Amino acid sequence: MEWIEPLRCRFAVWQSKRRARINLLRLERLGLLRNPQGPGFVMADYTLEEALASVGKGWGPIVERLWRFCKAQNPPIMVTQVKEKLGGLRFYVGAATDDVWKVIDAGEAESLKTCEDCGQPGETRPLGWILTLCDACFMKHTKRQQEEWKK
Numbered sequence: 001m002e003w004i005e006p007l008r009c010r011f012a013v014w015q016s017k018r019r020a021r022i023n024l025l026r027l028e029r030l031g032l033l034r035n036p037q038g039p040g041f042v043m044a045d046y047t048l049e050e051a052l053a054s055v056g057k058g059w060g061p062i063v064e065r066l067w068r069f070c071k072a073q074n075p076p077i078m079v080t081q082v083k084e085k086l087g088g089l090r091f092y093v094g095a096a097t098d099d100v101w102k103v104i105d106a107g108e109a110e111s112l113k114t115c116e117d118c119g120q121p122g123e124t125r126p127l128g129w130i131l132t133l134c135d136a137c138f139m140k141h142t143k144r145q146q147e148e149w150k151k
Ligand SMILES: [Zn+2]
Pocket: 115, 116, 117, 118, 119, 120, 122, 133, 134, 135, 136, 137, 138
């Protein structure tokens, strides 16, 4: 039965592709696919929408500028994680040159002077956790926190 061998091979290839897909889906369901610090680290390439959704709207212009800058490189640079940490923007990318890192560092530094909520000039605030906010948004957060304490 010589004809059955190529069929068996094709089935094996289909099966291994299917298994790989199921593994990806499982990782995604566990929330590990987009979490570089998780145990099942898989390099993810953030879309612009994902990058923007990862931090407050006030930092949107900085995130969009950095994301577009990375994608305009040749070859385009992977954006592996975007988040807020200690009041500042963290913009993680795949392999990049020093010149690219300089631009990203400047954007991250800018976030420390930009309200994460509304984009107005701001500074880092001690709120139990650190956030970078303008005076108005800082008042809003403080008021909310005081109301929490009253409960
Ligand atoms: Zn603000």
